[in-house]
Amino acid sequence: MSETIPRRLVTPTPAETSGALKGSLYRLSRRRSTTAFLFALPLLSVVGGLIVYPALYAIYLSLLNRTQTKFIGFGNYAFLFTRDTFWAVVEQSCIFALTAVILKALVGIVTAHLVNNLPAKGQRKWRGMLLIPWVIPLSLSTLGWFWLLDPTYSAFNWLFAQIAGPRIPWLSEPNWARFCTILVNVWYGAPFFLIMYLAALKSVPEQLYEAAAIDGASAWQKFLHITLPMMRNVIAITVLFSLIVTFANYDIVRVLTSGGPRNTTHIFATWAFQLGIASGDIPLGASVSLFMFPILGVSAIFILRGVRRRGREV
Amino acid sequence: MAQVTLNKVVKKFDQTEAVRGIDLDIADQEFVVLVGPSGCGKSTTLRMIAGLEETTAGEIMIGGQIVNDLPPKDRDIAMVFQNYALYPHMTVFENMSFGLRLKKFPKAEIKQRVERAARILDITELLERRPRQLSGGQRQRVAMGRAIVRNPKVFLFDEPLSNLDAKLRVQMRTEIKKVHQQVRTTTVYVTHDQVEAMTLADRVVVMNGGRIEQIGTPHELYHAPKTRFVAGFIGSPTMNFIPCRLVEVTGALGVQLAEGLTLPVPSERDPAYRPYAGRALVLGIRPEHITETRAYAAGAEFAMSVDVVEPMGMETIVYFMVDGTEVCARVTPEAALAPGKRMRFLADMRHMHLIDPQSERVIDVPGATRVHGTARVPAA
Incomplete structure (x- = not known):
């Protein structure tokens, strides 16, 4: 060359x-x-110092015993497979990430359409306001949510009490606690989808919609046959990106529930922290955190392959 | 198959009036071209017929039915866009069949219709490709195919050739004409190119500033323009406009262009021009009607010194000045003299026009279109 x-x-x-x-x-x-x-x-x-080295070091650590004095091969992994909590964390991580990403994508696409149809004048204001959840530091806003959902002082329960509604154990009942972690994640992450989809919507040529209108398409058919196919790549990439970030989420679960009640809301990152730092078994924590890698790697390969194929088509 | 009628149609965008009350009758199977400079309201008019723009006032009828409040999909029209507007994620076949699939046509009929349209347009071997893999001309064909398969009442074309290069444009122009001769659907075609308008249209509608300047066959517009705008817009190189005075010299009328240069008015035009005698007017005459002197042709002869010479091959364009106005003449290459030389010209005054500078209207001369040949009769 x-x-x-x-x-x-x-x-x-x-x-x-x-x-x-x-x-x-x-x-x-x-x-x-x-x-x-x-x-x-x-x-x-x-990249080398903050990503490659820690990753390799984590792999090395995961092959040691608890006191980091002996090489035990895949002993930590074998041990994890026998633990019920591990499988519960795998399940919870998948439920958390998939539900949250799907909901974020849905909320994002609906709000993007709403904002796109607003008159141009007020649109920027709405866009700015809708972005607020995304720009507040996550641990701080989650703290705000914690107070809204707090077992004793919950603002939501106070509101429900005004209309004689039930008291809901937001963070102390496993399913409600799971719901709350997902809710906060959707609230935080949907604006990212909103902004990406809004940009994608604006890049679809107006004439395609006019051609479709003349071809006899209803509003829903235009969405189905024009908007969605034109946005497929953006959707695939945002979903992948969000899946990675959501899967690796730490702040929300840590601040809102600390993994409780009874470890039911733990996801990989928080459980790895719990085992490695809080309980002092760093090699075991490292092994847990390494499980995120293959899961995300496989989904990345599938989604990016789709993007490349469509990139050639269109 | 349907006629299209526009009745006092007005379109306002906020404060600006894009279309200021248009009346237009388009016969069944007729090919009508809307032509005019950019911003004259021709595209807006087309988009109102399509239903992509709402009319501010007036009514639009397609096939005898008022369609003002109908959405585009219920108007039974098909439109070809300037930038084709093909669906990039669909194959050519899917693009062409999209409208039929939405209307839930049986698969066999869709296939048959698409294949027929593809045969007409010679794109059968492209059906499995995607728009991205096609050239500009092929995309244009697909866009037309999408219109043809629907078998609509009206075809609408919005500057369909302006994105093509010059050579392809001429080729596709013929193609469109051929398709219309086969399919015979009422067609409204918008362009800013007067050559396209002249070659394609049964009737041309010249628009300017949101109004219709003139409606007529290409022949009528060329030989009997009603306004100075139409006279200047149609034809290339454009018509010469020379300020003049209509004078009477020993009983006959003459056009005085400058001190010592007066061209005689043909006697058959005398009655029409007589009331304007003595007034300051504008003489309009096309470059091809000012030539070198020819033994076999009659006309008004005069001498001028040549300013600029532009050889075009089969003819040569010669410019000279008349009292501060540049005048263009088309002469045979052998007759053209070098710049600065004095050359004798011949003006064929049977093709002259006189324009009233106040109203900008061409003074009407009955029977002016029948100077040479007969006017083309609109097909219908």
């Missing part, structure tokens, strides 16, 4: 012109790929 690229890309430095440094190092420094590599180096070192 570098042979075909014009050799003179930068003005010669004094060192070059003086001919002081004519070795292979000098030639290397003049190659375009070398320059590109140097520019990418800061990012590469961040």
Whole structure:
């Protein structure tokens, strides 16, 4: 490659012109790929230091015993498979991530349509307001939700009491607690879908809808046959992205329920923290956290393959 | 199959009036072209017929039925858009059959109709492709195919050729004409290209500033424009407009263009022009009616010094100045003289027009279209 690229890309430095440094190092420094590599180096070192190294270190840790004194192979994994709590966490993680992502996508697509149909004047205001949940630091807003749902002081229960409604054990009954973690996640994550879908909606050419109107399509048929197919890639990518983020969520469960009641709301990240940091079995915590990797990896492969295929089609 | 009628149709966008009261009768099977400069309201008119824009006032009828309040899907029309508006995620077959599938036609009939349209347009081998894999001309064919399969009452074309290169445009123009001759559906076609309008239309509607300037066959518009706008819009190079005075010289009328340059008015036009004698008017005459002097042709001869010469191959365009106005003449290449030389010209005054500068209207001369040949009769 570098042979075909014009050799003179930068003005010669004094060192070059003086001919002081004519070795292979000098030639290397003049190659375009070398320059590109140097520019990418800061990012590469961040990725290496904060992602690759911890990941490899986690794999290493997961192969040790509790006191990190002995190599026990896959012992930690074998142990996890025998624990009911582990399977409960797997189940809860999947339920949490799938339900939350599907609901976020639905809420996002509906609100995106509503906002898109608002008159252009007020649209920016609404868009800004609807983005608020997404820009507040998650642990702080979850704390707010915690107070709304608090067993003793719950604002919702107070409201229900006004209309003689029931008292709901928001965070102390397993299913309600699961519902609440998903609710807060949807509240927090839907604006991301909203903004992505709104952008995608605006990029669908108006004439396609006009052509469809003339072809006899109703509003629903336009959505089904024009909007959805035109947005397939955006939907696939946002769902994948959100699936990763939601699967790896920590803040909401940690602040809202700490995994309780009786570990029923634990997901991978919070349970890994519980085992590794709170209970002091770092190798076991590392093994739990590593389970997220294959699950997300497989779904990423499937979704991105679909995106690539459609990318060729359209 | 249906006629289309527009009755005092008005369209306002907020404060601006895009269409200011249009009356138009389009006969069944007729090919009508709306033509005019950009912003003249022609596309808006078409979109109102399609139902993509609401009318502010007036009524639109398709096949005798008032369609003002009908959505596009219930008007039984098909439209071809400037940028084709093909569904990018569907194959050509799916694109063409979309309307039929929505209407729940039986599969066999859909297939048969699409294949018939594909044969007419010569795109049978493209049916499994996607729009992205097609060239501009092929996409245009598919867009027309989508219109044909529906077998609608009216075809609407919104500048369908403006995205094509010049060569393809000429080819597709012929193609559209051929399709209309086969399918014979009432067609409304919008373009800003007067050549397209002249070549395709049974009747041309020239629009300007939201109003209709003139409706007529291409022949009528060319030979008997009613306003200065139409006279200038139709024809290329455009008609010469030379300020003049209508004078009487020993009983006969003449057009005085400058001191010492007066061209005689043909005697058959005398009665029509007589009331304007002595007034300042504008002479309109097309470049092809100012030529080099020819032994076999009669007309008014005069001499002018040549300003600019543009050889075009089969003819040469010569410009000269008359009292500060640039005038264009079309001469045979051998006759053209070099710039600065004095050259003798011949003006065929049987094709002259006189324009009243106050009203911008061409002074009406009865029978002016029948100067040469007969007017084309609209098919219907």
